[in-house]
Amino acid sequence: MSNPLLLPWNTPFGLPPFAQISDDDFAPAFEAALAEARANVAAIADNPEPPTFANTIEALELADASLGRVLGVFYNLAGADSNPARQALQREFSPKLAAYGSEITMNKALFARIEALWARRGDLGLTPEQERVLMLTRRSFVRAGAQLDGAPAERLKEVKERLAVLGTQFTQNLLADESEWFMELSEADLEGLPDFVLAAARAAAQERGIEGHVITLSRSLIVPFLQFSPRRELRRKAFEAWCARGANGGETDNRAITVETLALREERARLLGYENFSAFKLETEMAKTPEAVRDLLMAVWAPAKAQADADAEVLQEMMRADGINGDLEAWDWRYYAEKRRKAEHDLDEAELKPFLQLDKMIEAAFDCATRLFGLGFKPLDLPLYHPDVRAWEVLRDGRHMAVFIGDYFARASKRSGAWCSAMRSQKKLGGEVRPIVVNVCNFAKPEAGQPALLSFDDARTLFHEFGHALHQMLSDVTYESISGTSVARDFVELPSQLYEHWLSVPEVLSRYAVHAETGEPMPKDLLDRLLKAQNFDMGFQTVEYVASALVDLAFHSGPAPADTMARQAEILEEIGMPKAIRMRHATPQFAHVFAGDGYSSGYYSYMWSEVMDADAFAAFEEAGDPFDAEMAQRLESRILSTGGSEEAETLYTDFRGRMPGVEALLKGRGLVAAE
Template identity: 60%
Template sequence: MTQSTDNPFFRPWTTPFGIAPFGDIRIDDYRPAFERALAEHRTEVDAIATNPDAPSFANTIDALETGGHALDRLCGVFFNLAGSDATEAIQAIQREMAPLLAQHSNAITLDARLFARVRALYERRDQLGLTGEQLRVLEKTYKNFVRGGAALDEAGKARMRQVTERLATLGTAFSQNVLKDEATWTLDLSEADVAGLPDFLKSALAQAAKDRGREGYVMTLGRSMVEPFLTLSPRRDLRETIFKAWVKRGEMGGETDNRAIVAETVKLRVERAKLLGYPTFAAFKLDETMAKTPDAVRTLLERVWNRAVVRAGEEKADLAAVAREEGMNEPIQPWDWRFYAEKVRQKRYAIDEAALKPYFQLDRMIEAAFAVATKLFGVTFRRRDDVPVYHPDVRAYEVLRDGQHVGLFLGDYFARPTKRSGAWMSAFRSQEKLSGPVRPIIVNVMNFAKPPEGRPALLSFDDARTLFHEFGHGLHGLLSDVTYPLLSGTSVARDFVEFPSQLYEHWLERREVLSDFAVHAETGEAMPQTLIDKLIAARTFNQGCATVEYVSSALVDLAFHSLDTAADIDPVAFETEELRRIGMPEGLVMRHRTPHFAHVFSGDGYSAGYYSYMWSEVLDADGFAAFEEVGDPFDPVLARRLGDYVYAAGNSRDPMEAYVAFRGREPDPEALLVKRGLATAA
């Protein structure tokens, strides 16, 4: 075992802002750190459970909230690196720790002594003189125990332990399999293969080859490479090869195939729900959301689906017409859609993706996201090169308000083989006040193509929107101002958590922001007003396709988790049948096919909850309309309410109450359809 004097997890961190001393951490430090942190937390919890004093809020709830500091600190480092810089060694530890951490969680949740104390307080909650935040913590703690199986008999508890530990193992395997498929699949391309591609994409392909010690050009399965290739390559044969590999992640056979993992996961989730008295896993999962029931989710999704399918049909006809003009008379296939959609967009709006991209430099878009936050919430960002980071590409910024430290923000923007695909926000440390003023350390992780040395990284408009989206999540963590860790930052209902992030995307589309920050990488000139006008006019272009891709994924997720039995299910056959049932249009596929649907199967996060983006989109479309109604996207009164009741409030109140406190009324669902161009504003 590593000696305590050598292991960074066994000593206080004297680094700037108390961030992890990443350069000092060795792979051999993690196992002994987990061993000690788990033992310390077990001791802390046992002291609460065996306390001879009558249960009080202080000796039970406060004590639970302040316990596990060493474990939280360790997990904050380890699991962030497992997603963003996952070496084989880290993955091996992750596989080992997944069931052990599930066992540890079960030992707390299923401790009858501990639950008795929590239940005693919950039953007397109206007599305890609690603050609103304390009452919410108590209610959430009690519900978490019950939903974890604390009220089951001993046989039920034993089975719950088995089910949750196995699910933890399966979720880890699922995510690691997808990462391996993405990291290992490559396609060597010749000079002839990249003919007709714009310079920015050729440079990215050349850089990918260089990173792998190869000559020429290399295609990978990173989304920031796949989507522009499918959009801009005239080589239909290569588009087909790359697209088919992209949608087959997790379904390529061999040791990384996820089909059996999905089947077992769905089966165990049904069992878990029934142990807790719910008919389906969807009913269990949605009980603690804004939507509340599977029927409410299905109603929203189907309302949007029907309009999106009609719009997608119209879009497909437009694509086919352009394809015929160019001599392509075959039916439009999924690998054709982006290519011909770009041609239609150029024809209709005179917008060329290759000509547009130089205006969206990564550094300038980061500045834009920061500037919007400054105008809305009064926070500023200072680059800190003295802060340790876990990879040379990571940037660190101190966040301040009125000269006072608010938190630390890390930006990890470039794709690499050890990083899972997609984009996300996470916390190395969450804000809270119970242990003193604890300031957050928040990270945004992206997968943009890294440019050659000395060249600026160029984003698509969608990439820039992703950056704003994740920074919206980041602000939700950074601006959090609550006392209790359980309620901090993004620890809100799953179908509310996307509201602050999706709302933040709206500011990218504002002329005030584009004119200041969309600056051409070569000429230094601001984006012309005529181009800004075209970009804004085109924002609902191809929304039939985008909406079908998303909603089909959400409906398949809901269908899996609405099963009341799942013995011997074939996940791909089930997916195919559900798409047939809902009338999936020819030429389109789900945004995330089941074998690589990490939102849903790499853990419980978005299981039965992928609809959440659309539920939150109702809120964000209606919420931004408030700024439009007053004619100022930075209206100080609205911005203050948004900051106070949404970004700073964490889970300190019911999400609909939070929304109404900001907006003044409940949201209008029609705003979503107008935003996506599927309905006309009244």
């Protein structure tokens, strides 16, 4: 019992003792915790006492507490700071966890107890929250195959185990492609690159032990390179490497994985009695059906494509003015869009970035949470899992609310993107537990002694992930299964996307957007230009996103394709994808969809939530104050604190009085609906 993952954590706030944990501890801790969880579940199923909510449902909620603790540490590290040992453990753990899940949901004695409770639920004297947990527990068992027997049940178990293996393999292949590729720049190649790009490229070179400058496939480095480099062939080389992730041939190629994954998901859905995987997946979401999702996406696609087509003509003319007679290509768009933004809005990234310091944007996100919800943030000096990582204690009126961990810089060991996770979720069952919440981003790391500078899009990402963190930190429910972000997938993005709006509040920017060298606030003229240009290039941004969402939906709502790349091309042809814009996430790197089931047939959910977030922020505007106390209290009490304790539509309607239409979204994006 010397394994630190299994011992009591006598650390401040019960944080994992990172300094004492080695990779060798994970496998034995996992096996011990898994055995304990299995024994606990068997004890529930075999209990000779009649089933009660306490001895069945609540006992299940607590059955895998040790396993959750071990995996909460492991999977956070595996995503944010991977290494070969952790990758091998992921490959080992994923099928075992899938098998364990199937054992539980296909345990006939256990399901019989749940069914018995469900049959007499009206006589159990349950609270509304308990009724909800009972319903969700039973539904999860049914959707996992609890009512299947014999060969179909065994086959479903095999399918889920194989899908777990494929999702892990997809993630690791993508990380390998992203971390291995880089492009060295000669002195001549540095032409046109502003200081912040040069500094990031030097820092990336130093991380790889190289003199000079390199461009990597980190979004925070490659995007500004594409925006500013006048060297078209270099832009093309970098862009094509970015698009080729997961499709380079060899061991890290993801294309065959996507084909097998879609076939297995379709088989899973049919085993459970659904026409296709999308029908299965969307049944429990706000959207309910593939048709409802497609209707929303196409309502946005038409005006977005019209805008993008018009913008492409402008950029093509700019390219001709530069003496380039070929067609506008995907590696040209960002370069000419940046030049156009400078010309039309007198705004460029190089002028803006010194005013968007990472530390100041963190302060801004914290300050908005203080003004809205009364939260305070106290820096913690504690051992964490990487030197770049920071932590704060979150307090309200002297009460401990959470520990918030921020991991902001890109590194080769971190998967791409940005996300929020919880090493520990809030719950009250078995005693009050407050969460440990982690925000992970991939911002370009500065050179030693220099401030980290963000793009406006980076700053928006920081606010977005912090909105997810607030959903976790303000959670106030009894049961962990409905805590924090445990809500419908197309509702989970509402708090995060809504919080982005506060970044654009002028009084927030005027206070926290201060120059990195002079400390002077952003001039009002620049602030006005920034806010006026917020919807610049929105046709491009909307098209690249909606195209990805439509491909995801089509993959899962029709027959599984034999060739995902050919099917992707067909879908893009059908919708009239503009030639010079690519999907935001092409199939071989579409981790949202193929790294696990999370956003499979669910990438649309960002836009579904955006319909609500545009309308929800309008409530604050109608109140006349973005920090209106009564509206903030309603937001917390009806959405942020409630987790999944009620249906998402009920929660939103309670907050706003009605469900919104797509008009607020189109208005917010500056798009006019097509006739």
